[in-house]
Amino acid sequence: MGRHALGVPPKKRMQKKFADALSLLYSVFSITKTTHFTTMSCCNASTTRPDLHDLSKRINPEEKRLVNCKQVDVNQLMPLKYQWAWEYYIKGCANHWMPNEVPMQSDIELWKSNRLTTQERHVIMRNLGFFSTAESLVGNNIVLAIFKHITNPEARQYLLRQAFEEAIHTHTFQYIVESLSLDQREVFNMYHEVNSIHDKDAFEMTLTSAIMEEGFSTETTEGLQTFLKNLVGFYVIMEGVFFYSGFVMLLSFKRQNKMIGVGQQFEYIMRDESIHLNFGIDLINGIRSENPEAWTPQLEQEVREMIKKAVELEVAYAEDCMPRGILGLNATLFRDYVQYIADRRFDRLNMPLEYGSKNPFPWMSEVTDLSKEQNFFERKVTEYQKAASLEW
Numbered sequence: 001m002g003r004h005a006l007g008v009p010p011k012k013r014m015q016k017k018f019a020d021a022l023s024l025l026y027s028v029f030s031i032t033k034t035t036h037f038t039t040m041s042c043c044n045a046s047t048t049r050p051d052l053h054d055l056s057k058r059i060n061p062e063e064k065r066l067v068n069c070k071q072v073d074v075n076q077l078m079p080l081k082y083q084w085a086w087e088y089y090i091k092g093c094a095n096h097w098m099p100n101e102v103p104m105q106s107d108i109e110l111w112k113s114n115r116l117t118t119q120e121r122h123v124i125m126r127n128l129g130f131f132s133t134a135e136s137l138v139g140n141n142i143v144l145a146i147f148k149h150i151t152n153p154e155a156r157q158y159l160l161r162q163a164f165e166e167a168i169h170t171h172t173f174q175y176i177v178e179s180l181s182l183d184q185r186e187v188f189n190m191y192h193e194v195n196s197i198h199d200k201d202a203f204e205m206t207l208t209s210a211i212m213e214e215g216f217s218t219e220t221t222e223g224l225q226t227f228l229k230n231l232v233g234f235y236v237i238m239e240g241v242f243f244y245s246g247f248v249m250l251l252s253f254k255r256q257n258k259m260i261g262v263g264q265q266f267e268y269i270m271r272d273e274s275i276h277l278n279f280g281i282d283l284i285n286g287i288r289s290e291n292p293e294a295w296t297p298q299l300e301q302e303v304r305e306m307i308k309k310a311v312e313l314e315v316a317y318a319e320d321c322m323p324r325g326i327l328g329l330n331a332t333l334f335r336d337y338v339q340y341i342a343d344r345r346f347d348r349l350n351m352p353l354e355y356g357s358k359n360p361f362p363w364m365s366e367v368t369d370l371s372k373e374q375n376f377f378e379r380k381v382t383e384y385q386k387a388a389s390l391e392w
Contacts, residue, residue: 131173
């Protein structure tokens with residue numbers, strides 16, 4: 001059968017599937033009981049039918065709030081108040097990709113050969129083990145802990161897109177594991193068996209469980225502070241610190257023309273994560289701006305200690321991945337790198353820097369600022385649709 005045997009090009013079919021998925025997710029989260037209009041919105045939409053052309057019933061976008069909105073129906077996207085949230089959604093859609101677009105033949109041949117050392121294989125397996133479940137943790141946290149407490153429709157629109165991207169990332173590791181004929185149970189169970197992976201994931205799961213406790217609400221200062229710590233833990237720490245040692249390791253293989261398909265997919269994941277990180281920090285800073293009483297000196301110190309602990313967990317992970325230097329990398333360089341990354345996160349949160357370390361991997365900036373991609377359907381280089389510069 002030809003490539004378009006079903007009458008619809010693959011890209012069109014994928015766009016339709018994504019649209020259907022968004023529609024389903026939005027209906028699940030926004031409408032819990034179709035017979036009660038009051039449950040359609042966490043912003044208390046009225047059950048009373050407004051008079052026709054009653055402008056007093058139309059929303060004032062200035063009354064929108066990121067959390068604890070009481071004035072505006074969360075189902076009314078337009079007019080926008082937070083243009084930045086909508087722009088992140090548009091960028092995410094422009095970045096769409098699927099793992100099976102990336103050929104893996106050269107990776108399969110290399111993996112089956114004797115041209116990779118035992119230590120190189122160890123690095124690859126450790127990172128597949130971490131990322132395979134870490135992406136699921138992030139997706140679950142969006143669905144279970146974050147989404148229902150965000151009361152702004154444009155921010156929710158991006159969260160729906162991000163949740164879909166986390167599913168794509170989890171799909172990526174299934175695709176890699178299947179392509180390389182790896183033991184699925186070994187890879188996807190590492191977070192129970194490898195201490196350096198378990199410790200990072202356990203750190204994150206405590207933040208999700210705090211939001212899931214019965215009676216939790218962001219309407220108290222203490223509750224909003226707990227919610228802010230969850231956002232810091234997943235956007236700043238998980239996606240902004242814990243992922244970056246793995247990005248360096250796997251992309252170092254690609255720089256040496258090894259595991260090209262795996263490296264390509266990690267480039268795409270890092271591209272997505274750069275947008276996730278930026279959205280998350282803007283969300284945190286937006287909530288801080290609207291609720292200045294919540295971001296106390298005590299909370300800021302707690303956030304600082306969280307990030308410092310995350311740095312040590314990530315350094316321990318890097319040491320576990322490569323107890324001996326390979327590919328021009330070693331554990332000392334990773335301490336410098338993780339501290340450098342952490343300082344960038346402190347800066348974005350308008351907090352004083354902690355470490356003053358330099359970036360030992362300046363080539364990572366070039367990878368983050370990719371402007372081209374290989375189109376695996378057309379086999380030609382096309383301009384990559386994304387922001388001109390991503391903060392990473």
